[in-house]
Amino acid sequence: MKKSQYLFKQTLSGAFCLSATLICLTLSSNAWALFSDDEARKAILDLRKSLATTQLELQNQIETLKTENAELRGKIENLEKQGEDLGSSQKTYYQDLDTRLGNFEPRTETIEGVTGTVQPGEKKAYDDALKAFQAGNLKKAEDAFSAFANKYPQSPYLPLVLYWSGNSKYANKNYAGAIAQLQALIKRYPNHPRIPAAMLTLGSSQLESGNKAAAKKTLNEIIAKYPDSDTAKDAHQLLATIK
Template sequence: MKIARSIFLIALLALAGCAMRSDLDVVRRDNDELKSRLFRLEKDLGGVRTETRAGIETTLQDFERERADARKGLADLQAAMDGMKVDLQGMEGKVDDLSLVAKKPADEINLLKEDLERRLTAIEEKLSALQKKMTNLETAQAKPPEPATPEALYQKGLDAYRNGSYAAARETFSRFLEQHPKHDLVVNAHYWSGEAYYSEKNYEQAILEFQDVIKNFPGKEKVPAAMLKQAAAFNEIGDTKSARYVLRKLADEHPATEEGKRAKERLKTLK
């Protein structure tokens, strides 16, 4: 039994040894295969690294070329802009020159216009003076000669009044009073000047002219007429109180005259 058991154990050990060698061979083969795979992987990885490095270098080179091209393009653009600035400055200078050239004729035209205007003004002034002189000459020629006597001058004023030329009548009576202040017809000239103012409805001035007759020529035959007409002028301006006073004075101081009688009648109707 012991021998058989021993033989059995030996056989088991032999089998176990065979099994272990077989397993070891399998492990060795697997190990070799792993090494082979690892080698291939390392080889492939090296190729990838080489390709990657080459691609990166290529990309960097392309980037550098593009950057160089961009720099060159930027430099060209800057040069073009500088050239445009120079051209623009030249154009501005030409425009300024053209402006000066255009302005010069305008200035000359303005100066010529001002000179012509001055000449035209001078001619107009001379023409105006000449026309005035001609008018004066024509007036002097058309103007009738001054009456030779004071009576003729007075009559001229009276004729103008009767023709309705009241301003001309006053102007003539004024000349008469200035030239002949001591003449007997002076009171009449004042009276008819008052009548002319009254006819022009310048009642205030008429009152003053009639007062000149009343005050400065008492006793003259024109005084009652002046008082009657002065009362009428006061009534025209609404001063009935003064009008009534003058009429009453006229009636009291000159009752026998035609004017005094008319004054009494008007006092009855004057309110």
């Protein structure tokens, strides 16, 4: 073999080895790059999985907190309801206690604008008399109202007693008694809210008793003092019947 041929072969062999070495290195580099991508993907997947797990745990915690909050709200509402019930129960208790004490000791009350001391049993006596009148038991009502006026002459219920007593006598056709009773009410309590109605019954009693002049005077007084009231309208109608 010639020397030149030998050198050519050696050079070619070296170049081949170098090329092979470069190819191997390139393949090795690509493999490493491929491995790194897989690891990165795995890391990303693991991170996603971890985040999903954490999100699920947080969602579960939120749902748990919502449930506990709802339960707590229910307990608070229940406590508020119990507090309201307790307050109502206490109010009822003290009202009942106050009523019971009122049956045993005097107390100050205001009845339709009239203030005075109410004695034990006084309200019941008034209620019983009024019930008798409302039931149409006029004789019993008259006796009960008279007994009340005699027993409790300073009672704040007295204006009402005189008013209903006058109406009871009028309904029982005791016109003279009704006139006396209603005039006593008007004189003693001129500003009481029952006065207009009492005057109308008084005018009716005077008319029924045959005293037309007195009836006209009373009815015209109603119209003058209470011109816009329903009582004034009734007085006008009653006047129209007087010849």
